[in-house]
Every structure is written in C-alpha cells, then in structure tokens.
Amino acid sequence: MMITVKTISTDLKSVREKSPLVHNITNFVVMNNTANALLAVGASPVMAHAVEEVTDMVNIASSLVINMGTLNPQWVDGMIAAGKAATKKGIPVVFDPVGVGATPYRNEVAARIVNECKPTFIRGNASEIMALAKENIVTKGVDSSASSNSAIEGAKRLATETGAIVVISGPEDFITDGKEVLSTKNGSTMMAKVTGMGCTATAVLGAFAGVNANRLEAATHAMAVMSIAGEIAAAKSAGPGTLQLHFLDTLYNLSEADIEKTFKA
Ligand SMILES: Nc1ncnc2c1ncn2[C@@H]1O[C@H](COP(=O)(O)OP(=O)(O)O)[C@@H](O)[C@H]1O
C-alpha cells in the first residue's frame, strides 16, 4: 500500500467534511487536550463514560476510543459495555492501553478489553505494545522505555492474534495488520514532552477510522497527520508549553501544501 501526500490530504478533507462523532472514554489527564485536538482536526468529540449511557452514545457515534489511562472499576464497566456495543454495531473501536505492563490491574483490564471488546485498532508506545504482546519488557509508567522498531515483531503477532491493526508510536511510527508494516517518519522529540500526545494520536486515529473503512490506510493517515503537524508546530515552539498551542493551530490550519513540504515518505 502506498501512502502519499494526496491520500493523506484526501482523508483529512473527509474528516473535515464529515466531522465524525468520536466517542471517547479517556483519562482525566488528557480529556481537554483530546477534545480540542479532535475539534482542530475537524472531527466532533464527545466524552461519555457512565455505563448508563455509553451504549446509547455508541449508537450515534462514528467511532469509539477506549483509553485506560486513569482506571477505576466503574469506568471499566463503561469501557466494556461501550466496546461490546460498538463491535456489535460494526463501528471502529480504537484501544489505547496506557501504561499496560506497569501494574497487574492494568494488565488484567487491557486483556479484558482486547478479549471482550475486540478492538479494530490498538495504538500504544513501544513498551505498551511489547507488554500487550507479552514480550519481555520493563515498563516505567506511561512513557516508553523501548525504541519503536524493537516492538515490530510483537506488534505483528498481536495484530495476527487479535485481528486488530496495531500501531506503535515513537520517533518512527509503525502500523501493521500482521502482514504488511507501514511507517511514518515525521514528528519531533518535543512531542514526547507534552502529556497526552499519544492519547491524541489514538483519538485522531478514531476520527480517520470514522471516515475511511480501509483500516490500514486510516491508521497510517492519522499517524502521518499527527507527526507532520507535530513537526511543523515544534519548529515554531520554544518548549512543550507553546508546542501544545501550536500543535492545535497547526492541525486546524494543515493544508495539502504543508503536507507536501513536510511529509517524509
Ligand atoms: N522522538 C520522537 N520523534 C518524532 N516523533 C515522536 C517522537 N516521540 C513521539 N513522537 C510522536 O508523538 C506522538 C505520541 O507518541 P508517543 O510519545 O510514542 O506516545 P505516548 O505518549 O503514548 O507514549 C506520536 O504522534 C509520535 O509519532
């Protein structure tokens, strides 16, 4: 599969035209950043986690994002109910296994979400993907302690075992269905110094999955847009504080000409 400036721009245009409703069950740290990034890219975010309403919300959404950054048992009930309802309805489910490998509780919840919700996409950093793929890795909380290319074999196996498209983020992002491995090479080291950038990538993936049924394409386009916007924004930023602001403005204004100038094939 070939990802080009044209294919990325076409999907970005679809997100802006269709403004898919992305239902997020996400963590306390990133809720605001995530909602703002979805608005900036052209999608429509809603955050809803109560078990009493998640199935109704899924029924009007184009995609569901499950992010396990800050867990508690009530939220887990909401995640599982929403994930099952989305899979039954046939809308894409994007799972972000934040911090999996760090505690037994996170491992147990991640395994339940994978087994019971059958996510269509799993996006994590290298440590998280390796932990989920049961590779030998010592995780240190929510940040990666491994390089993204060291997780490729585990990601391929995880994709084959679960049927999900697996995305490893990092200096280079890798996207696999278990057979093919695509990559995107843009970005900035400064992106890892803003909390919630990975969660934002997962949510943006939800937006692209809501408009493009080709899952490998949707995931690669989403990661390309994230890292192109991050690279342009970082070049204008003195540090992580201004990067957060510039990132939203860059996502909002991102044009085909910007993609053409910046995209590293
Ligand atoms: N060293 C880096 N160079 C370029 N881009 C990066 C780098 N680290 C992270 N990114 C980008 O930042 C975003 C978040 O990725 P990452 O930091 O791996 O996620 P997480 O926050 O879940 O650990 C992704 O879009 C990724 O491409």
Ligand SMILES: Cc1ncsc1CCOP(=O)(O)O
């Ligand atoms: C710091 C932190 N702690 C629990 S969730 C969270 C946010 C993690 O976000 P990201 O993985 O996108 O940096």
Ligand SMILES: [Mg+2]
């Ligand atoms: Mg993360």
